[in-house]
Amino acid sequence: MIRLERVTKIYSDGTEAVREVSLEVERGELCVLLGPSGCGKTTTMKIINRLICATSGKIYIDGMENTSINENELRRNIGYAIQDIGLFPHMTVGENIGTVPALKGWPKARRRKRAKELLELLRMNPVDFIDKYPRELSGGQRQRVGVARALGGDPPILLMDEPFGAIDPITRVDLQNEFLKIQQELQKTIIFVTHDIYEAIKMGDKIALMKEGRIVQYAPPADLLYRPRDEFVAGFVGADRGLKGLQLIRTKEVMWRSPPTTKPDEEVMAARERMEREGIDWLAVVDDEGRFTGWVLSSHLEEGRKVKDIMSTSAITATRNAVLSEALSLMLTSGPNVLAIVDRSNRLEGVLTLQAIQNALREAAQKEESQ
Amino acid sequence: MRHQVILVSLLTLLIGATIWITSLGKVGIYSTFTYADLVWSAWAHFKMVFIAVIIATAIGVPLGILVTRPGLEKLALPVIAGASVGQTIPSLAVIAIMAPLLGFGLRSAIVALVIYGLLPILRNSYTSIKTIDPAVIEAAKGMGLTRAQIACKIELPLARPVIMAGIRISTVITVGTAELAVLVGGGGLGKITLTGVFAREALIILQGAAPTAAMAIALGFLLERVERWTTPRGLKGA
Amino acid sequence: MLEAYQFVSRHPEMLAKWAVDHLWISLVAIGIGAVLGITLGVFITAKGREPMAEVVLYFAEIMMTVPSLAFFGLLMLLLSHIGLSAIGFLPAVITLILYGQLPILRNTCTAIRQVDPALIEAGRGMGMSQRQLLFKIKLPLALPVIMAGLRNAMVLIIGITAIAALIGAGGLGVPIFRGLRNARMDLIIIGGVSVSILALLVDGLMAMLERWITPRGLRG
Structure with a gap:
């Protein structure tokens, strides 16, 4: 051309x-x-x-x-x-x-x-x-x-x-x-x-x-x-090539699709069971339409009876096309080491974990060493 | 450089023309003015301009600066607006009106010239202070200079070139306007020009007009030199 | 003052004639002067003509230092030499046109030079020809400043037109000079006051025009 x-x-x-x-x-x-x-x-x-x-x-x-x-x-x-x-x-x-x-x-x-x-x-x-x-x-x-x-x-x-x-x-x-x-x-x-x-x-x-x-x-x-x-x-x-490499990867490539979720009206007991089963310390809270509303973290589990009593609401999210470096900086401001990935109407599409970013970084570093 | 070439050739041309006409002695049925007439008129012209500009400066500079002072800023707008109305009014009107107000004579001419020459000086004095970077003043305050020290050591040196430019513009305007002073009995080179106009004799007009133009150009150039010379070195551009 | 009032109420037609003559001479001069000055200003602002612009502007500036009365004299000499009428309308208008050139030229040049180079570059990059750049970008953006120059020139011209009565051009200078010669204070006041009012009025009108002509996107 x-x-x-x-x-x-x-x-x-x-x-x-x-x-x-x-x-x-x-x-x-x-x-x-x-x-x-x-x-x-x-x-x-x-x-x-x-x-x-x-x-x-x-x-x-x-x-x-x-x-x-x-x-x-x-x-x-x-x-x-x-x-x-x-x-x-x-x-x-x-x-x-x-x-x-x-x-x-x-x-x-x-x-x-x-x-x-x-x-x-x-x-x-x-x-x-x-x-x-x-x-x-x-x-x-x-x-x-x-x-x-x-x-x-x-x-x-x-x-x-x-x-x-x-x-x-x-x-x-x-x-x-x-x-x-x-x-x-x-x-x-x-x-x-x-x-x-x-x-x-x-x-x-x-x-x-x-x-x-x-x-x-x-x-x-x-x-x-x-x-x-x-x-x-x-x-x-x-x-800092490794970090710059984060610019090359989009969240959709490494996010956890269909992550474990809970609803505001669920019992805290049920939420705790799911966390233990999955081996994680968080659950994404979504409403009936699947819209992301916040997080339940294992450190909050003791108090209250319903999820909505103990959940922390959060509006910090990213889209599936965001690159990992942007997602990382959002995650650092959001508090928990997880970030909700949502579509335009705020419906939860996946969850990006710090673990997933670390894995991506490690892979990038290996690429670099392999030459 | 190019400017100076144009300037010098113009001045030579104007003064040459004046001398040539004077040496003719007679144009048509009219006698030309003598060298003595010419020198005397030029001196009277210059004196009138000089007095008027000095008075206009004595009024305009302090007044322009005064209305930038805290507490007096409310006066700035009416003062500047008033002076600018003064300049919108045609020079002939300002001079002519002096006759019914003050009668004929040098005094009327000078009052008119002062009124007409005031605006450039006043406006430049005002803006020269107003456009000083506030950070500079703040820095001076921060270093513990008193208000009088700030005025003398910071504001005035920074404002001087702009004020000088105002005086220069005013002077050049006044040399031209003073041509009309003869109408209210002020004398000057206007007397020669006007005689020529009434006689409808172009060379006699030129005998008065050429030295006036030369005076305006020469004074403009001189004051521009002074302006450059008084500009603090740090402010001089290319 | 009273005599002046009586004169006007007795001879309103004379005042009207002087005022109309005055306005007519000024308008012809500003009209031709504007076309001339803006064209010349645009011409000398073009790329590669910087030295020419410098000389032209300097000449215009020097011309302004020549007293208007002197200007009339010089022009009378010139016109009578080439066999044209040295008194009346023609020399008056020519002098006024020349006198109005400096503010028009200077403002046209500065206004066009002040146009942000990024805008010119954007226009060029989108495929505008030199002509389109001038008429679609440079001139519209320069318009307010050019108008301010025209306004300055117009006020100047109205003032000098009063002096042009000396060379037989008519206008509001006529009663002023007649009054000065015959010590008729009423005529001096009539002429002086009317020409001042005219100048202030035209200045105000042109200020309004200036604002009105400014493209909406540029108004503060």
Whole structure:
């Protein structure tokens, strides 16, 4: 889908920003350009939509050389999201999202419909937001609109330059997860620039690690972590590879499906028996519809007669698509060494235990040693 | 550098034109003004501008700073708004109205020029103090400087360049406005220009206009030098 | 004061004529000046023309230091040399147009330069042509500041139009000069007060226009 052949950019002052970069990204793949600042990752990305013109080398998009297409035509078919977001302050959210459709000459009604679809896709209520102005939005909402705008003309390719850079860590994790979900559905071909290794490992199908204008290693995240090509790569991914490996695993892969549960009206005696039988010191409490409401812990068992008298209610949960590192930090705030995994309507899908995370960590460590 | 080239050539052109016209002696049926007339008018013009700007500074700077002081901030808006209304009113109107109010003479001219030149000085003095980073003042307080020390050692040095810029802008405006002072009996280079206008003789207009323009440009340039010179080194940009 | 009132009640048509003339000259000057200044401002702000912008702005700034009375003189000389009327409407309007250029040019340049580069980059990245960038992004965002420049220019022009009566252009300067020459205080007051009211009124109106023209997303 996107192919770079020995692309080089030398600025007029002699700086070599990009040197002989070759790269191939398959259709539907998310390729992360990762590296320290000044490594040429943003320049490489901007060469693709010709915001910067290459000194030498060729770029093919869908087999066509990118210089053979009118540059504005080219850019209208490549979605573009930047760190500063760059929402046009004089246009409403709807008009912002409709920018590329307008440039493509879509009629107004169709543009508005498209804006509504995209707002919904990014889980923003179209009725509330479509006529708002950027300054009326929070940082996270702006970033969402930025992504929606990049998707406006339904381009097959997206270029994203630190698209979640300007928001707080918690909102960022949410947006990353949602974006991955959207990507599963849309299957765009994406070039994603970041300097954050955690984000790269989480988002990328493949990562191109860059240094001083060159690609040092281009590989799937696991290879980068466990089979670094040289000292620089090993140093960049860092010593805590095991922990970073937690970014690669999702809770659904290691959670306890159909875990032992109890109901608020159950007798404490029955709950105690189940714990002993399973050899655990907790039970998840669910209501009649299967919605998670809290925990019963063995340390509370002595008092009371019904589960609801002794249970501790809890609202801390994660979804099945959360990566283990996020789940771990949630678990540490929730108290018990277990975390409820729920679906959108808060129905319990499984339980993640500290034990399961430890096992995953151990496996990752073995992988590392085996090389 | 480019600026200075433009400036010097302009000044040369204007002064050259003045000397040329004066040396003609006669234009059509009219005699041109003599060198003595010219020097005397220029001096009168300068004196008028100088007195007006000094008075405007003496009023504008303390007043502008005073309304930034705690307790007096309520006065800031009416004072600044009042001065800005003063400047919205056309200069000719301000000067002309002095005739029925104060009669003809130098005094009327100077009062009018002071009113008209006050706003830039007042506004710049006010904003110069207002735009000082509060963290700087807080740091000074934290280090135990008294309020008088803060005013003298922190606020005034930081505000000085902006205040100086206000005085410069005011001076340049006043040189131009003073051309009209002759209408209420103030004298100055306006006398020559106006004679030319009434005679419909362009060269005589120029004989008064060119030295006025030269004076405005030269004073503007000079005061800009002073401004740069009084700017604390740490605040100087490129 | 009383004489002034009596004069106006006896000759309202004269005051009306002066005021209308005044407004007409000012409006023609600001209209042409706006088109000229904004076009030139946009032109010199384009990439690669920074040295030109610097020189043009500096010239405009120097032009402002030339007293308006002097300006009229210089222009009379020039116009009579090329065989055009050196008195009346034409030299007045030309002077006023030139005089209004600095605020318009300066504000147009600053306004366009102030547009956040991230917005330009976003627009370019989405495939806007230079023209579309100018008309869809830069100009709408620059509009409030450009309007403020027009407002400054308009107040300036109204003031100088009063002086233009000296070269026979008409307007509210006429009673002022007539009064000054004949020591008719009533005429001075009529002219001075009316031109002041006119200036304040137009200033207020343009302030409202400025607010109204600001895109809704930019209003504080």
